[in-house]
Amino acid sequence: MSVDGCIDDATGTRLILSNEADLDRVDGVRAGSDAILAGAGTVRRDNPALQVRSPARRAARTAAGRPATPARVTITGRGDLDPAARFFTAGEGARLVYAPAARRDRVAARLAAGPAAAAEVIAAGDPLSLDAVLADLAARGVRRLLVEGGGTVLAQFLAQGLADELHLVIAPVFVGDRDAPRIAGAAGPGGRLHLAEARPIGDVVLLRYLPSAP
Numbered sequence: 001m002s003v004d005g006c007i008d009d010a011t012g013t014r015l016i017l018s019n020e021a022d023l024d025r026v027d028g029v030r031a032g033s034d035a036i037l038a039g040a041g042t043v044r045r046d047n048p049a050l051q052v053r054s055p056a057r058r059a060a061r062t063a064a065g066r067p068a069t070p071a072r073v074t075i076t077g078r079g080d081l082d083p084a085a086r087f088f089t090a091g092e093g094a095r096l097v098y099a100p101a102a103r104r105d106r107v108a109a110r111l112a113a114g115p116a117a118a119a120e121v122i123a124a125g126d127p128l129s130l131d132a133v134l135a136d137l138a139a140r141g142v143r144r145l146l147v148e149g150g151g152t153v154l155a156q157f158l159a160q161g162l163a164d165e166l167h168l169v170i171a172p173v174f175v176g177d178r179d180a181p182r183i184a185g186a187a188g189p190g191g192r193l194h195l196a197e198a199r200p201i202g203d204v205v206l207l208r209y210l211p212s213a214p
Contacts, residue, residue, distance in 0.1 A: 040076035083116035
């Protein structure tokens with residue numbers, strides 16, 4: 001995020017806040033994960049591929065008997081996902097879409113053609129429940145889930161006490177726009193976090209937080 005708490009700006013073009021060294025660090029975190037989750041808003045706005053980029057890391061995963069890139073996961077309340085999004089079309093690997101039970105069939109029908117047809121659409125409560133999402137992922141063997149955003153999804157995981165670790169990178173950028181996205185949108189405060197690490201990475205700083213002990 002920027003020094004004034006923004007995770008993007010309010011334009012239609014994605015604002016890159018991380019530097020190359022930090023993006024490579026994130027790629028390493030991706031490579032060590034079983035699945036990568038981004039909310040539907042992020043899939044629409046940023047159009048991410050959510051893949052491991054490093055050929056060496058992909059090869060190491062394959063050599064260990066794992067898919068070259070982790071499973072890709074998104075959650076959607078409205079179901080208005082674009083079947084042509086890179087989430088569905090880029091690379092290989094499992095794609096899992098979690099939706100409210102009442103909208104599951106409609107979402108599946110929307111994604112029934114082209115590469116998006118390979119995605120599995122799963123009902124996860126009504127309204128959609130993160131607990132149900134995590135329980136289903138655990139049943140599929142996911143033990144390490146990387147949640148990349150956006151701001152509403154991050155806030156929900158934090159407010160509901162579902163995050164085991166938070167990597168917050170502060171970039172030397174002042175966005176200065178009250179309409180810019182921030183980590184916000186969930187009701188209720190999260191617990192106080194414990195700062196486990198502060199590490200400069202070029203011109204950004206990684207703050208790694210853990211939940212406080214009970």
